Amino acid sequence: MASTIEDVAARAGVSTATVSRAMRGLDGVSKRSRDKVLEAARELGYVVSPTAQALATGHTGMIAVIVPTFNEWFSANVLEGAQRRLQSAGRLTAVLSASAVRGRPDYDVDVVSLRRRIDGVVNVSLPLTDEETREVAGLGVPVIAVGNPSPPFASVSLADREAGRIATRHLVNLGHRVIAYISGSRDELEPNTPGGQRLEGWRDVLVEEGLEHGPDLVVNSFFDVRGGHDAVLELLERRPDVTAVFAAADMIATGAMVALSEYGLRVPEDISIIGVDGDDTDPWVQLTTVVQDPAEMGAMAADLLLQIIGGGAVPEMTLVHGRLRPGRTTARPRDPEAADASPRRPPRR
Amino acid sequence: MASTIEDVAARAGVSTATVSRAMRGLDGVSKRSRDKVLEAARELGYVVSPTAQALATGHTGMIAVIVPTFNEWFSANVLEGAQRRLQSAGRLTAVLSASAVRGRPDYDVDVVSLRRRIDGVVNVSLPLTDEETREVAGLGVPVIAVGNPSPPFASVSLADREAGRIATRHLVNLGHRVIAYISGSRDELEPNTPGGQRLEGWRDVLVEEGLEHGPDLVVNSFFDVRGGHDAVLELLERRPDVTAVFAAADMIATGAMVALSEYGLRVPEDISIIGVDGDDTDPWVQLTTVVQDPAEMGAMAADLLLQIIGGGAVPEMTLVHGRLRPGRTTARPRDPEAADASPRRPPRR
DNA sequence: CTGTTAGCGCTTTCAC
DNA sequence: GTGAAAGCGCTAACAG
Numbered sequence: 001m002a003s004t005i006e007d008v009a010a011r012a013g014v015s016t017a018t019v020s021r022a023m024r025g026l027d028g029v030s031k032r033s034r035d036k037v038l039e040a041a042r043e044l045g046y047v048v049s050p051t052a053q054a055l056a057t058g059h060t061g062m063i064a065v066i067v068p069t070f071n072e073w074f075s076a077n078v079l080e081g082a083q084r085r086l087q088s089a090g091r092l093t094a095v096l097s098a099s100a101v102r103g104r105p106d107y108d109v110d111v112v113s114l115r116r117r118i119d120g121v122v123n124v125s126l127p128l129t130d131e132e133t134r135e136v137a138g139l140g141v142p143v144i145a146v147g148n149p150s151p152p153f154a155s156v157s158l159a160d161r162e163a164g165r166i167a168t169r170h171l172v173n174l175g176h177r178v179i180a181y182i183s184g185s186r187d188e189l190e191p192n193t194p195g196g197q198r199l200e201g202w203r204d205v206l207v208e209e210g211l212e213h214g215p216d217l218v219v220n221s222f223f224d225v226r227g228g229h230d231a232v233l234e235l236l237e238r239r240p241d242v243t244a245v246f247a248a249a250d251m252i253a254t255g256a257m258v259a260l261s262e263y264g265l266r267v268p269e270d271i272s273i274i275g276v277d278g279d280d281t282d283p284w285v286q287l288t289t290v291v292q293d294p295a296e297m298g299a300m301a302a303d304l305l306l307q308i309i310g311g312g313a314v315p316e317m318t319l320v321h322g323r324l325r326p327g328r329t330t331a332r333p334r335d336p337e338a339a340d341a342s343p344r345r346p347p348r349r
Numbered sequence: 350m351a352s353t354i355e356d357v358a359a360r361a362g363v364s365t366a367t368v369s370r371a372m373r374g375l376d377g378v379s380k381r382s383r384d385k386v387l388e389a390a391r392e393l394g395y396v397v398s399p400t401a402q403a404l405a406t407g408h409t410g411m412i413a414v415i416v417p418t419f420n421e422w423f424s425a426n427v428l429e430g431a432q433r434r435l436q437s438a439g440r441l442t443a444v445l446s447a448s449a450v451r452g453r454p455d456y457d458v459d460v461v462s463l464r465r466r467i468d469g470v471v472n473v474s475l476p477l478t479d480e481e482t483r484e485v486a487g488l489g490v491p492v493i494a495v496g497n498p499s500p501p502f503a504s505v506s507l508a509d510r511e512a513g514r515i516a517t518r519h520l521v522n523l524g525h526r527v528i529a530y531i532s533g534s535r536d537e538l539e540p541n542t543p544g545g546q547r548l549e550g551w552r553d554v555l556v557e558e559g560l561e562h563g564p565d566l567v568v569n570s571f572f573d574v575r576g577g578h579d580a581v582l583e584l585l586e587r588r589p590d591v592t593a594v595f596a597a598a599d600m601i602a603t604g605a606m607v608a609l610s611e612y613g614l615r616v617p618e619d620i621s622i623i624g625v626d627g628d629d630t631d632p633w634v635q636l637t638t639v640v641q642d643p644a645e646m647g648a649m650a651a652d653l654l655l656q657i658i659g660g661g662a663v664p665e666m667t668l669v670h671g672r673l674r675p676g677r678t679t680a681r682p683r684d685p686e687a688a689d690a691s692p693r694r695p696p697r698r
Numbered sequence: 699c700t701g702t703t704a705g706c707g708c709t710t711t712c713a714c
Numbered sequence: 715g716t717g718a719a720a721g722c723g724c725t726a727a728c729a730g
Contacts, residue, residue, distance in 0.1 A: 002465070002489075047461065047464045047465065049404075049465050050465055050466050051400060051403040051404045051409060051465060051466070052404055054400040054403075055398075055400045055401055055404050060400060062443070069429060070419065070425040070426070070428045070429045070432075071422065071425040071426050071429060072425075073420065076419040076420040076421075076425055077419070077420050079419045079444070080418060080419045080420060080446055083419075083444060083445070083446055084446070087445070087459055087462065090462070092443050092462060092463075092466060093443060093444050093445075094411070094441050094442060094443050094444075095428070095432060095442050095443075095444050096432070096436070096442075097429060097432055097433070110436055112396065113436065113439070113441060114441075115396045116351070116396065116398050116399055116400060117399050117400070117441060140351075225631075225632065225633075226632070258633050282574075282631070283574065283575070284574075284607050
């Protein structure tokens, strides 16, 4: 069943070297030989042994994609996009997940298991420790980061600061004057993280407009639905006069909306909310958001990797533009003038 | 940097054969030799070349997991569970996705790309065509299906019929008498699919109770939120007297609840609804559901595969029990007697 | 218990 | 344009 290169060579009446060249489409093979080889291979159902090929060349044809967890919109779609692109380039995708436990730093990125097995790595939004960075670099293969820039590796990510500007600009244009920003955990607001960059974008616009942008209006919590929920409650306590919220992600926005509803506030009548991502978590809500396309980013990462492997050079940082997608969760503020004057209903619970 | 078995052998003052044995923990090696080898390997930072090992043994140490798409609760969690288990067994997980396009039959399962690369396959709920089944079987490695039983391969799946009984029994116990079943596409209701089995479970209980279980009470649509939405509208048109709905999946239940709310019906006051899965799509809803654990199923599939690879035998079909998780979406029917008499409010849109 | 040696299936000089 | 032959790094008899 499993025929070898020798079988093909014998059948085609040529040497194994010629079969090897012909099968890989190298030139320096006469059309006649090539045809004979291809014909013989077809008849025998011959497929090159990737294993033997790898041993001989040192290239495995395999790319590893590392994700924090598979069950998450961004990672899953980056993986999807990367895997498709890699597959059509004739490569297999191996996967590694770091931790199923959200928010816990005890990742278990088993980098060693990748040694000598792969030709490149795509790291999807997993913040690497210095130790891990060294380990990954020690694999001796090119690495591309997606989502989080993670030096010294090249990266593909959303133009986060710009996304923050787009979102905030949208709210300002609608007439909002007191605009809050809610985001993931405090740790995430370091300047080089997506959350931190989106914060910068928010600030950019508010500064430009001469609007308030103090720490009062920034709330950090966890990067999930529950986090958004809690963040917005904290926000309302601090600043009951807020009329619009920019959430660093759609999940956060979703949690925020739940909390607002519990609080007795309507969206967008009483308060506007905008997110980032465009995952269609709940298509019925029609959240206004800044859309990004992780599958496309995964495909781009794959391309970059293949390019490096092919000996090319690639930009250190590839930024992908987000796009405003207006939904039903943002509107003009109800009564800009009297906003502070009319007290809101107290929480129902 | 990349030292070979010969380097280690030289350093340890033994032959490569001894190094090979020692590294793999085979017995027939003196403690003294073993220690010397391990020591030398450590000093050199030596890692066995999986490629060379594969070429020599015929085993690649790699398992492929095939999913319809990565961005879906069940698949993602099976993958997560399987990958973890495989990793701790020292194996790498390769992935293949079939189609990003839901509901389209033009899968592109590139089975050929797996030839000679893997030791086994886990197929996650991807219905295989006969052709594909032949191709996969032609890989010459063991296969385990998860989610959908898919002969002739062994499978791990939810005890779907039982899950249907659990859900329906719960509704009956609450006092419901007119209980509908809504599910995925018509194609899915063939007896051997999850949807079909859950239908059987529904019927089992209703027959047992002498309650109505005709085709009027069964609505098929698509296996997603939109599908649940549309299905429930169709149902209410056909049977305005229904007081409880068993949805074949939580996503379907979610869509159904949206439709009910649009229709002006409250859950669970006016109508009860129960699903299957226990994905926490929206933790705020607290959907009553029959929970399954796909990560655990993925781990089980991995174990079975490893067992077969190790020369063992495994059961043709492994059924995992679902567990009722009461939430806030089921309750006693409001007024069992007068249900038919009091007409409901018409749709608001 | 340990070493020798012949592969595993392909690629790649180096000659012709 | 083609072939012979030497690896790639490891495992698995087979001797000893």
